[in-house]
Amino acid sequence: MTALSRDGPQWTATMGLTPGLKVLLLEARDRIGGRSWSSNIGGYPFEMGGTWVHWAQPHVWREICRYNMRSALEVSPDYTSGRNSFALYTAGGKDAHELTHADEDALLISSIGKFFNVDGRQGQTLMPRPHDEFHNADVLACDDLTAADRLAQIQDELTGKEEAALKAWLLLMSGASLETSSFYEHLYWWSLCEHSYKGAVDFLIKYKFRDGQSAFALKFWNEALSTGNLHYIFNTPISSISDTPDLTAVTLTAGNVFKARKVISTVPLNVLSTITFSPPLSDLKAQAIATGHIQHTTKLHAEVTNADLRSWSVINPSSELVFAFGDGTTPAGNTHIVSFGANANHLEPELDIEDTKRALTDLTPMQIERLVFHN
Known part of the structure; x- marks a missing residue:
């Protein structure tokens, strides 16, 4: 063999x-x-x-x-010390809002819930069995919609903060653009996560190997x-x-x-x-x-001297890095920041290191000791 x-x-x-x-x-x-x-x-x-x-x-x-x-x-997140805050950028990245992690959860629960509420039960009727996703054949109609199409359907239901949080979340999940990622695929992973925001966080971005x-x-x-x-x-x-x-x-x-x-x-x-x-x-x-793949996620690590950023997170759907948070503490006592970008506003970290550093420091001031990435 x-x-x-x-x-x-x-x-x-x-x-x-x-x-x-x-x-x-x-x-x-x-x-x-x-x-x-x-x-x-x-x-x-x-x-x-x-x-x-x-x-x-x-x-x-x-x-x-x-x-x-x-x-x-x-567990990746640690909100026991440090800044313990969440930054959200709206209005095309022009307006910055300093919020709490409770605010972060509330915004995402509300906006994601509206996005998937195509059946009055946040997708539970359309896709009740994610292990048998076509159990309800009506779900196939969702494959004719892009994430942008679905977002347009609920546009009037979203506040400015909800829209920004939702867009960044969808870009993070797809690594693509709203126009090229399928609403059906988003619904599928949402169903696999038990149709809940808590399930999505626990299943997808919480536990890692030490x-x-x-x-x-x-x-x-x-x-x-x-x-x-x-x-x-x-x-x-x-x-x-x-x-x-x-x-x-x-x-x-x-x-x-x-x-x-x-x-x-x-x-x-x-x-x-x-x-x-x-x-x-x-x-x-x-x-x-x-x-080929429509998903071209950028994953960029930064080791920074700012200890308070261990409990920090940020969302900016207009940035080259749509989502970032403190993910650990290095043996040197520095904070490890992990950040993600999508194909919608693609960043190639190795092309210009100064631009790459700027993409991070535009999110919040930080003293960068090391960048880690691969092409």
């Missing part, structure tokens, strides 16, 4: 290693973990991709339990190595995959060819266009590859 990845392996006994199958991992990157990995700098794990976990994520939680890592989690996602990935990796059945090559981009009834041939960009009876490809959507498939993929898959 050959496994191809641009996003790193997370092998378990259920994937064939323990039963005795020989597996060759061809990994384009120079590391494991893919889009959920942490970079340890100065003794602190900066999460470069997927971060938060929850027992409502059944497949992930199964492995957390199997590796006995339930006590390895910590030692970073890479500590979790290493559990998979070390287990796989212990079987003696895993072989691997890093820094091996793929140029083509040719499938026949008997064998599948995988050709590297370096020219090497590997053949196996089974191949599992975990190459992400935005990289698939660099690989030639024989026979060709279906027209629908080809269309998806040509379109």
Whole structure:
């Protein structure tokens, strides 16, 4: 068996290693973990991709339990000291409002509730069973609406503060723009979070690994190595995959060819266009590859000397960074700020570091010691 990845392996006994199958991992990157990995700098794990976990994520939680890592989690927000405040920007970023975290919750509960209240029950009638999302076929009509369409429907119901909070939340959740993200997809994740704001916060942005996602990935990796059945090559981009009834041939960009009876490809959507498939993929898959992801989230970390920002958060839907908050304290005693931008007003942090620093300091004054990001 050959496994191809641009996003790193997370092998378990259920994937064939323990039963005795020989597996060759061809990994384009120079590391494991893919889009959920942490970079340890100065003794602190900066999460470069997927971060938060929850027992409502059944497949992930199964492995957390199997590796006995339930006590390895910590809570991201900490409002016990420091500034303990929430900043909201309205009127295209011109007006700044200094509020409390209780105000933050109230604004988001109210505005998000209105956004999803398409059936008088905040989506519970249209999508009562998120594990069987088409249980009520009427929900399919929601896929004809973008987030911008739905926002326009409730425009007159929202205050200026509610509109700003809601727009930023939707940009944070989609990483895209209001015009390109589907209302149906927003409704789907809302339903998975038990149709509640508290569920969304708890499930999506609260619990993280104290030692970073890479500590979790290493559990998979070390287990796989212990079987003696895993072989691997890093820094091996793929140029083509040719499938026949008997064998599948995988050709590297370096020219090497590997053949196996089974191949599992975990190459992400935005990289698939660099690989030639024989026979060709279906027209629908080809269309998806040509379109690519609409989600282009910017995730930017800052280590700052301002200790009071550990309990601070901000929302600004007009900024290149729509959402930011204090996410930890580094061994040096500095505050870790994590911030997010969306494709609607996209920021490429590496293009101009001074502009990147300005995007942060425009949100609130801060003394930046270090920026951490990846392209």
